[in-house]
Each structure stands twice: as structure tokens, then as C-alpha cells.
Amino acid sequence: MPAIDKKEISAWIKAVALKYGKKAGDIAYIFCDDAKILEVNRQYLEHDYYTDIITFDYSEAKTISGDIFISLDTVKSNSEQFDTAYDTELRRVIIHGILHLCGQDDKTPALRAEMTEKENDALRLLLGNV
Numbered sequence: 001m002p003a004i005d006k007k008e009i010s011a012w013i014k015a016v017a018l019k020y021g022k023k024a025g026d027i028a029y030i031f032c033d034d035a036k037i038l039e040v041n042r043q044y045l046e047h048d049y050y051t052d053i054i055t056f057d058y059s060e061a062k063t064i065s066g067d068i069f070i071s072l073d074t075v076k077s078n079s080e081q082f083d084t085a086y087d088t089e090l091r092r093v094i095i096h097g098i099l100h101l102c103g104q105d106d107k108t109p110a111l112r113a114e115m116t117e118k119e120n121d122a123l124r125l126l127l128g129n130v
Helices: 006-019 034-045 072-080 086-101 109-127
Strands: 023-032 053-057 063-071
Touching: 006 023, 006 086, 006 109, 023 086, 034 053, 034 063, 034 072, 053 072, 053 086, 063 072, 063 086, 072 086, 086 109
Parallel strands: 023 063
Antiparallel strands: 053 063
């Protein structure tokens, strides 16, 4: 388990959700390794590749809910690849899942760029100058 201040992260998630007109409901984070996320990706999404996050959205109306699988192996390799602190990369991935639950998409290059900026905005809210 990563060292996370649950109260701080929970308040942050609520603040980000509110920014998108949503309320945080039941959100489960499942921290796993690359092997598990690949298994989930194959079983439920029929994708045969590794990823840092998979979000299952169970939101109803204005309340966001879901299961969010995060590969800590991929978060670590991403932090090294992008020369970012591990904790910052982990928080980026956490909020990436929340943004998906809030209705944000990243299926095209333009949408990915928008998502990255929204992640940066959320990180600034939590960490200050990112």
C-alpha cells in the first residue's frame, strides 16, 4: 500500500468532483501490480496491454462512484520515465480516475491534452505549484 493521507486525498477528491458539479460517492481504489492490471484489462475490457489505471464507473446522476485499479508498477515506471516524484505521479493517476468518473475523456490526442491540463489543475489544488 502506498503511503497516502486518506483524509487529505478524500477531501481533495471531493473538491475536484465538486468543481465538475459532482458529489463523491463510493470509490474503491485497488492498488495492484502490472500482472493484475493486465489480467483485469484482458478479462473485462478485452485489451491485451499494461496500463497505469482502469476505471469502472458506477456513477448515478451527480454522484460519482466506481472501482479504480492502479498498477503501482506502472506508476513507478512512469515517474521514472517522466522524471516526476513517485508520490506526484500516484496522485496524478488517482485524480485521472476521478476525472473519468466526472465525465472527462482522453480517447483522442486533443482530449488527452485537456485531461493532462485538468490533472495539473487538480494537482495544483492539492500540492500547490505543479
